[in-house]
Amino acid sequence: MKPLYWIPLLPLLGFVLNGAVALASSSRRARRGEGGERLPYGERLFHGIVGVGSVGAATVLAFGALVPWSEQAFAGRALPVVETAFTWMFAGDFSVAVAFRLDALSALMLSFVTFVGTLIHLYSVGYMQEEEGYGRYFAFLNLFMFAMLTLVLGANLPVLFIGWEGVGLCSYLLIGYYYDKDFAAAAGKKAFVVNRVGDVGFVLGIFGVLALFGTTDFSFLEAAKQQVLSGSAPLSVYAVCLLLFLGACGKSAQVPLYVWLPDAMAGPTPVSALIHAATMVTAGVYLVARTSALFVLAPDALTLVAWVGAGTAVFAASIGLAQNDIKKVLAYSTVSQLGYMFLACGVGAFAAGMFHVFTHSFFKACLFLGSGSVIHALHHEQDMRKMGGLAPRLPQTFRTMLIATLAIAGIVPFAGFFSKDQILGSVAAGGHPALYVVGVATAAMTAFYMFRLIRMTFAGEFRGTHEQEHHLHESPATMTVPLWILAAGSVLSGFIWVPMGVSNLLPRFLAPALAEMPEHHMSHGAELGLMALSLGAALAGIALAVRWYTGRPAPEHAAHRPAEEIVVSPAAAAFCGKTGLLGALVKNKWNVDEGIEAGVLGPFRGIGRVLWKGVDALVIDGIANASAFLVELAGDLLRFFTTGNVRNYALGFTLGALVLVAYVLFF
Amino acid sequence: MSPATFDLLAAIAKIAVVWAITLAALLPNLVWMERRGAGLIQDRPGPNRVGPLGLFQALADVLKMFMKEDVTPLYVDKLLHTVAPAILLVPALTTFAVIPFGSSIPVLGREVKLVIADVNIGVLYVFALTSVGVYGLVLAGWASNNKYSLLGGLRSSAQIISYELSMGVSAVAVLVSAGSLRPSDVVAWQAANVWNCVPQVVGCIVFIVAAFAETNRVPFDLPEAEAELVAGYHTEYSAFKFGMFFMSEYANMIAASAMIVTLYFGGWSLPFVTFTGVWGGLLSMVVFWAKTLFFICVFIWVRWTLPRFRYDQLMNLGWKVLLPLSVLNLLVVAWIVATKGGA
């Protein structure tokens, strides 16, 4: 078995190769004044092979490492494997090694990160082939895989943080992939800045862990399990947990730091699928699950996690109800599902949270890739009001997306049903009725907006232009094959944890890596009842969506009218009108961006203005100018010593030496 | 006899031997050799009137030099004009002080090493003298108050400084492999191991080429290029002073040959032969002077075979070919010595 560090190293190698070739190629094209068209076939082939190959090889390595390990784990004999590459830094008795750790949690993450990552790389080969920045895209995507794998495999918080910041950087780079478009550049910046807010918390949290346990290695979790704190730590566990959770909120787009994720859809769709749905955004959940031993020491912090999660879930779902951009719907759906995961963690069901991370990665990636396929077919049309009736034209896309939608809506026996049911079951069993109600309501909303998406996109008649209709085509195999694989995953991945003791693979596997929580057992009857309840909610949502969004007949002259004027569902519009202010707020995404602008950024601008005009211009510049003036004055007086005659200087030099020697000799 | 007196007497005797060989035997006959050699190469008789085969030609030339009127031009710097030839000649002759011209001879129960001063910085001493010799040329050129002479002086100073560098660097490689700056150690190392011209063939070639340049011999005789500079730095010299220039050229040639032999061709040693006893010592002297004579012949042969370099070619050869080659040679030698753990 190769050492673990080869797994992240391979994509890094891919990044270097792809980056070098892309750089050389783009500068050559810039010199020749070319640009705008697709790359020559040879270069595309190179980038495709290196990009997919490096990640694929990493996947093979990863499964080569984790399959034997998992076999051991199920046999109950596996201990976490920690491999130290080298010592990164040390000071006194503090030292940080670049070390990688394979345990149940990282094995689970590793499995779907590499698997989904490879599929999405493969998908990108087809999706991005018209792009001029093909090489740059694959370079960044490989770099992302490197960072994500470092994050997942890191054996201590600083190494995890490298990956954490690395994925943030790649996210920024890929959101701003269309950097010549203002909205994409702005979205990238927004993601970066909002993430920084969370990262401040994370960094302080790392320091807090260091202060509490004297180490940042994950061995501190063992200490935390035995509640061995290093005596008089100035920071409470609560504070540390809250700081870490702030970091998780930033990365995993929880209220109030979720605002960057919907905007992040400005990037290419496979990026949205990989980074902003399947892998990176789940890093926050991973962090909380990873440090679960710490969180259970601070129950109040956990409660906060639960409420933030539940609030995010319902809040984002409500926004998703009224979005018309296909990717935006999925984005809010992602935020909402991430809320579910935090909800699970918050009630102590870390395994359930990770289960949802796992299943979600499949169906959400499938959904995003499916939407990408639609967008690809429609030449970058993302507004669902201009779609419709695509089912017969894009049969593969339609079927796979339908499967994934059923999964996310929580219909038995698709994966989402099991994971969502685990979460809701844990919430109910843990005795949080309010949270449970929120969860079920969110499930109903999820089912509604997802089927709204399906109906608006695939049902009814086509509402786009005739030209678009003319060019409609199913996507190439490099795109549909990943879709089908992911759809299969959306069906199958739920069976690793089927309630009522049918299948217990996942919790048994994860148990050693997570904190132990007191288990609440429910009778099978209660469990079945709860299942029926959530299933019923989902079915109700689906039914409403199917009733409202028939899509037939298409509005008059839909092809020639701007999207804003197309009303796909008169019934929905009428309902929205009746709800009045609430409906308007939902439509405007609760005006959160505007609120932040007025409530946070405005005051900061004011403070900045005061600091600029008052402190900087007057005081600091004043000091600088005054000292400059003094120096100038002194120079004006002293410059007459500069006679311009070298011999004068030599004489002065000699006299000075004379004085010095005389001083040494006589005093 | 006290050791000090013995040492003194031995030193005087050695000086006498060396000067007898170089000044009395080699120097005058070299002129004859050169001119006869030129004749041979150019398919003409050469000097054949004075004595048998023209052997006394050198004597006649020397007499002529002494007898002619010593003309000192009007506007020269008299002091420097007079001193310059001496400055050139003295270093050429004193070089032999550190060159081992034989193994050793037992005298009165003691081994007398056949080298005048067996100092531990011998090689540096040679380089010091070579660098001082430049003054002779430069001053002769400057003191003559003649633009051709000045140009000759300028050229010689630039040329000698340039080539001394590659000469020094290739010699350093020899010193590194021998592990000493003492010429007798270098010879002893070669006698014990292998002549340096075999493993350090690059350095050897560089050194020989640079030695040609240092002695201002064709193809590096630009300082006195007759075609352009009349006669360069010695245009304004005549009679005895000119004779000194003449002598110093040949003395330099002998010294350079002796250095080449010492550093690269085993000095007085011969492969598979050990020199012991009085006769062995004398035989080693013969070997040394035979080798030296061979290189003198090479000097003469080259002079009458090759054309002169152009000035830019000269500089290019020195800085862009010889210097990098010698540095490369030094690096390789140093690397080998370092990996072998010291000589």
Added chain:
Amino acid sequence: MSPLPGIAPMSVPPAAFLAAGTILFVIGLIGALLKRNALSIFLSIELMMNAVNLLFLTWGRMRGDASSHVIVFFVIAIAAAEAAVGLAVFVALFRARQTIEVDRVNLLKW
């Protein structure tokens, strides 16, 4: 023929060497202060440096310390660098002003 130099006691009092070095230094200093030709000033400075070298060697000999030789080695190396740059400056100066009299080169003043 003196034996290999090194451990033998000094037969000439070191003070004589020190005095000689200092006198040479002062002569160089006088030259540097009084000469007007930049080249001559430069020559005088070379003399001063070498006089200091002599002092170093004397003290090193008195202490039996080879570090002084290393320092002198460095001084000589630096003198070589200085000479190369200094002479290049003079050549450039001469090209610009047709003189290297330091009294005539005084543009750089208040």
Added chain:
Amino acid sequence: MTGDLLLFAFSAGLAIAFALAMVVQKTPVRSVLALVVTFFGMAVLAVMLAAPFIAAIIVIVYAGAILVLFLFVIMLLNLNEEAREKETRPVQRALGLVAALALGGLLLGVTLRAPAPPVGTPSAGPRIPLLDEIPVIGRLLFSDYLFAFEAVAVLLLAAAVGALILSKRRMD
């Protein structure tokens, strides 16, 4: 004993006399030559101070390279005589002479008063004794003084480049 004293007197006297000649001499070429002789005298003094290697270096580098370079430049610029015009700064001249002599007196005081280690016991010093100079210097250069050695190497390279740039006729 007396032989050494005589040798010292001769070479020191030679060095000082020609140093004076160097200062007094008006012709730059003769100044340079006088300095060459001075350096030879100093090289002999260095040999007497058990530094034959340094002596050889002084001759090779100072006399053989640096001063030849001086000569070269003098010839290149054709500097024959120092200008015979009157001293424009008599005060400066007088003051300089006085200051230099005063500094010389003081320095003599300093050097002669400096606490000297006992003469004749050179191995009493804390460092490596001067048994064989060249290996000792070599070892010191590549151990204790390695950084300085590398720095000097860089300095020489910089000087070479600088001289090249300075003496180019035009900057292009």
